[in-house]
Amino acid sequence: MDKEKLEEALLEVKRGNEVVRERLIRHYKPYIINVVGHICKRYVSWSSDETSIGLIAFNRALDTFQFGRGRTFLNYVFLLIKRDLIDYFRKEKQEHHLSIHSVTAKEKDSHTSMDAVKSIEMYEQNNATSNLVSEILELDGILSHFKISFDELEKYSPKHNDSRLLVFEMADAFLKQEDLVEQLRKKHYFPATKFTKRTSYRLKTVERHRKYLVTLILIKLHPEWTHLSSYVQLGPRSVKK
Known part of the structure; x- marks a missing residue:
């Protein structure tokens, strides 16, 4: 700080x-x-x-x-x-x-x-650096609007590589829906039903990974969080097949 x-x-x-x-x-x-x-x-x-x-x-x-x-x-x-x-x-x-x-x-x-x-x-x-802690605290503050805590993310993190890759793909697909992104930003609400109707993803799958998915989307929406992105190994490249 x-x-x-x-x-x-x-x-x-x-x-x-x-x-x-x-x-x-x-x-x-x-x-x-x-x-x-x-x-x-x-x-x-x-x-x-x-x-x-x-x-x-x-x-x-x-x-x-x-x-x-x-x-x-x-x-x-x-x-x-x-x-x-x-x-x-x-x-x-x-x-x-x-x-x-x-x-x-x-x-x-x-x-x-x-x-x-x-x-x-x-x-x-x-x-690491105090910047990482600052970014985590900032993310945690935003996540609280979605009733999500950064501390619980490990529990909801996908355990299998294919599931993890799927969540990253869903996050990228969501970011292409500008109106849904705007709704996420302003209303602090994840429009899961609207998202699944526009894509091939199943609502049950989206809901199962909702907390982790929302977190990835928020991190991708804040490219200035460089330390946090590295910390969570953001991106499909981190997945080893």
Whole structure:
């Protein structure tokens, strides 16, 4: 997420927009997990106690971060998460791999900066780019109008190559029907009956793959989603016969 969009989103959060807060949490979820795992020096899941501490710190960062103070947002998030985890482990008196022995303020800033860079690099390497996450969130927002969630698409994804190829063909055929595409865009409704009457596809087949088909059509209608197109291997070429 670029600086301008982030600044606008943080202003919305400060105004009490909880929808934007939730979107930011979902957007930076991979980074939060990577930071917590980096500090704990072990694998953590989203349900781990340590990750909960990280999420609380992230929420505080959303409320308190200010641009122009010399730190990037991700560095600021890292700093808050690290401080909270140190306090957590001290209070719980648990043995932990993290070194919390006394160091000078300068050394603390140096270590924090280096660790933050490593976490950012890990985030970028393991999660492609933040652009992909942004595109997924944007798609998910549009899919919600069709009562579809991006998270459930794997369940409805065609399991066989021939079925998958058929869905891609149906998506291309639908895009040739300009009036139906317009209806899909404006009314957020997939006209399955009209589509099958104009083509050779069976209504039962279309309905069986409706959620995945709608998703493919929407992605094809947004060529600017380049990362998402690659992520879902958009196109018949991805099908191995």
